């Protein structure tokens with residue numbers, strides 16, 4: 001397998017809206033700008049698979065990006081920083097050592113899952129995950145889909161699936177109707193968001209939105225056949241072919257933590273210029289706070305401008321960012337998880353799906369570290385990306401450190417890297 005070297009003045013990790021905006025801003029300088037993303041194409045979570053016809057905003061940003069000389073390394077995943085200023089990444093061709101002058105982390109967020117009996121049944125999946133599968137060809141026409149959990153993503157997914165022919169049975173949202181109404185007022189105050197909210201309201205007019213309700217079990221013989229929901233203190237069972245379930249989003253902070261960037265309340269801490277606690281490392285988009293596509297775009301532009309020394313131009317975007325950040329705070333407040341969800345898992349419920357570790361095995365231990373050592377929880381292919389945030393909520397555990405590789409890497413690639421390093425050391 002090939003091990004190659006690349007060099008950029010400005011390197012961006014993450015090709016979602018934040019990373020694209022950062023690259024567009026930084027590229028104006030004529031410096032060498034590169035963008036790395038682990039998906040086959042740029043766009044991140046929200047613009048995945050969009051075309052000029054389906055999403056004009058995405059198309060406009062991608063056109064701006066392609067107008068500049070930005071090197072796009074798609075299908076490439078950063079997994080380590082061996083020394084300051086150099087990242088290691090893996091793609092289908094092998095590994096890369098990527099040197100950077102300035103680094104912008106735009107690594108986005110993922111769905112948070114909470115374990116409950118039956119959540120490992122086939123066709124119980126993340127709401128965003130089901131949407132992604134449908135975007136890549138899974139047919140859901142005529143299928144009954146129950147959507148449950150919390151956060152605005154549930155609504156976006158419901159609209160998407162409905163338009164793809166699914167029969168969305170209902171959306172079950174754990175927060176109260178009053179909390180949702182307050183949030184709707186906040187949305188109404190933001191022009192861009194209001195248009196999106198009105199569109200969603202129209203699209204979802206025939207789908208019941210049931211508040212104060214959450215899933216307590218999924219049932220079925222190998223494949224989900226129904227979901228049991230807690231609603232108004234009573235349990236009710238609804239038949240479905242899919243249960244799309246997610247409990248808002250958690251930021252992807254692993255790379256930032258590996259680089260030594262300080263976190264604050266679970267998010268990467270940045271100053272007004274999107275600068276992290278590490279010199280020459282910036283962060284933009286969801287890792288600094290879950291605030292939606294508009295905030296990601298603004299933060300990306302600021303980070304890109306500052307990385308090329310245009311702080312003055314970046315400052316003109318501060319007031320727009322302030323408004324968007326207040327929306328992010330409202331999101332966090334509104335969709336905070338209710339304490340009842342802490343009792344969803346029973347002792348026999350699998351919490352770590354990679355290593356098949358049950359809730360009852362985890363509660364024998366007092367910390368994430370102890371549970372990891374004794375049960376291997378969090379040590380499988382997802383490296384605790386699913387069970388880590390779940391146990392943080394359920395048991396108050398916080399992972400103490402992040403170790404490379406932050407993603408699984410083919411052994412032959414790791415070996416070839418080590419071999420090359422040795423040869424290099426010998427020559428020197």
Ligand SMILES: Cc1cc2nc3c(=O)[nH]c(=O)nc-3n(C[C@H](O)[C@H](O)[C@H](O)COP(=O)(O)OP(=O)(O)OC[C@H]3O[C@@H](n4cnc5c(N)ncnc54)[C@H](O)[C@@H]3O)c2cc1C
Pocket residue numbers: 013014015016017018019036037038039043044045046047076077078079106107108109110111128129153156157249252255284285286287291292293294296
């Ligand atoms: C599953 C999912 C579905 C969503 N769907 C919608 C939707 O339909 N509508 C909506 O309004 N909002 C949606 N959102 C929210 C939306 O993602 C955000 O509002 C916004 O797009 C975030 O942009 P971003 O650039 O900060 O991050 P992202 O769009 O998440 O982009 C980050 C990118 O970085 C890549 N990455 C991360 N780590 C590495 C690494 N180490 N090496 C290489 N690449 C890496 C990721 O794969 C990803 O492509 C969704 C979120 C999720 C998690």
